[in-house]
Amino acid sequence: MKVTVPKRSLADTLAHVERVVPSRSSNPGLSLLRIDLRPGSIELSGSNMDIDIRARLGADVDGTSSHAVIAHVFGMVVRSLPAEDVELEFTDNELRIASGSYTTKLQLVAAASAPIVSFPDSFEGIIDASALHSALTAAKYAAAVADFQAVFRGVKLEFGEDRLRAVATDGFRLAYYDVSAQSGLRSDVIVPARSIEELIRILGDGVVKLSLSEGQLSVEHGSYALNLKLMDGSFPDYERVIPKTFPVSITLGAARLAEAVSRVSLLADKTANNRIDLFIKDGIATITAEGNFGRSQEELQVTQEGSDSEIALAYNAKYLVDALGPVTSDVKLQFSGSGSAPSMVRDLGNDSYLAMVVPLRTN
Numbered sequence: 001m002k003v004t005v006p007k008r009s010l011a012d013t014l015a016h017v018e019r020v021v022p023s024r025s026s027n028p029g030l031s032l033l034r035i036d037l038r039p040g041s042i043e044l045s046g047s048n049m050d051i052d053i054r055a056r057l058g059a060d061v062d063g064t065s066s067h068a069v070i071a072h073v074f075g076m077v078v079r080s081l082p083a084e085d086v087e088l089e090f091t092d093n094e095l096r097i098a099s100g101s102y103t104t105k106l107q108l109v110a111a112a113s114a115p116i117v118s119f120p121d122s123f124e125g126i127i128d129a130s131a132l133h134s135a136l137t138a139a140k141y142a143a144a145v146a147d148f149q150a151v152f153r154g155v156k157l158e159f160g161e162d163r164l165r166a167v168a169t170d171g172f173r174l175a176y177y178d179v180s181a182q183s184g185l186r187s188d189v190i191v192p193a194r195s196i197e198e199l200i201r202i203l204g205d206g207v208v209k210l211s212l213s214e215g216q217l218s219v220e221h222g223s224y225a226l227n228l229k230l231m232d233g234s235f236p237d238y239e240r241v242i243p244k245t246f247p248v249s250i251t252l253g254a255a256r257l258a259e260a261v262s263r264v265s266l267l268a269d270k271t272a273n274n275r276i277d278l279f280i281k282d283g284i285a286t287i288t289a290e291g292n293f294g295r296s297q298e299e300l301q302v303t304q305e306g307s308d309s310e311i312a313l314a315y316n317a318k319y320l321v322d323a324l325g326p327v328t329s330d331v332k333l334q335f336s337g338s339g340s341a342p343s344m345v346r347d348l349g350n351d352s353y354l355a356m357v358v359p360l361r362t363n
Contacts, residue, residue: 021046032114033071052227066111125210138177138326143193144170159185243336254327265317281310
């Protein structure tokens with residue numbers, strides 16, 4: 001059976017699927033890409049046991065057949081092809097790939113050797129794709145990366161009657177983002193942050209269909225479908241640790257602050273939590289850092305409020321810059337006290353986003 005498809009469309013689709021399918025695995029079947037030929041389309045699918053993915057690609061296909069090939073080898077060949085179109089010819093044991101003056105043959109594997117993934121026929125939930133993208137992007141940076149941190153490595157999705165909240169925390173910082181939406185789902189789930197990253201990559205315009213089943217969140221958007229395995233465990237009661245009173249607050253442009261912190265932190269001691277010091281007094285925020293190669297400082301004029309006339313704190317520079325990243329305009333930094341009392345980051349242009357950063361201990 002012969003199929004002709006545009007190289008760019010095939011390569012772009014493969015890029016998403018390949019990110020899920022492991023190039024090496026103790027289970028050889030997980031390294032396989034399943035290719036299902038259907039009238040009018042090619043379906044590419046695979047799994048890494050945490051994420052199942054299926055992608056549909058429009059093509060002039062007459063007939064039905066199923067095959068499997070080593071995913072990273074197929075992807076490597078497709079990306080290197082010289083012409084705009086790709087001709088795929090499937091036989092029982094081989095896949096012939098031709099593009100321009102180039103041809104090659106890859107050994108096919110029985111389709112039954114590849115993971116067989118299935119997706120819901122109907123979805124009980126729906127949400128705007130761009131709104132979901134904003135929520136997931138704004139929260140996921142705060143998730144933990146160490147394996148021992150269990151549910152902290154996930155992003156909690158709170159599906160309510162008229163709101164979706166995405167929230168993540170690693171114990172030193174927290175971020176959440178609210179979306180006003182009636183998604184049709186009513187549940188709280190925890191999705192691994194790595195799975196959230198793959199979901200973000202496929203989100204574009206339009207709507208996302210959602211379905212919850214035992215231990216799994218299924219998503220369909222455009223030509224892609226994902227099954228995301230859920231994490232077990234109880235997410236911490238994060239609202240309990242969000243401070244309510246702030247003796248000092250400052251307001252300024254988020255981008256201006258992030259750029260200043262990034263500049264100053266170039267000389268910060270990387271072995272001491274990339275520390276920058278922040279001193280606020282009389283409407284001036286002074287940012288300093290010191291390391292083996294010298295000392296840097298920058299002053300910013302700010303709008304200062306609160307009952308205290310000054311405050312001094314230290315932060316991991318990356319944590320502070322990450323928290324400022326989703327802010328769209330001016331930011332209000334609220335300080336609940338000196339020492340390690342949490343600081344709040346609020347987007348004055350969008351109250352859907354909130355972040356919390358725990359300062360470094362200074363004694």
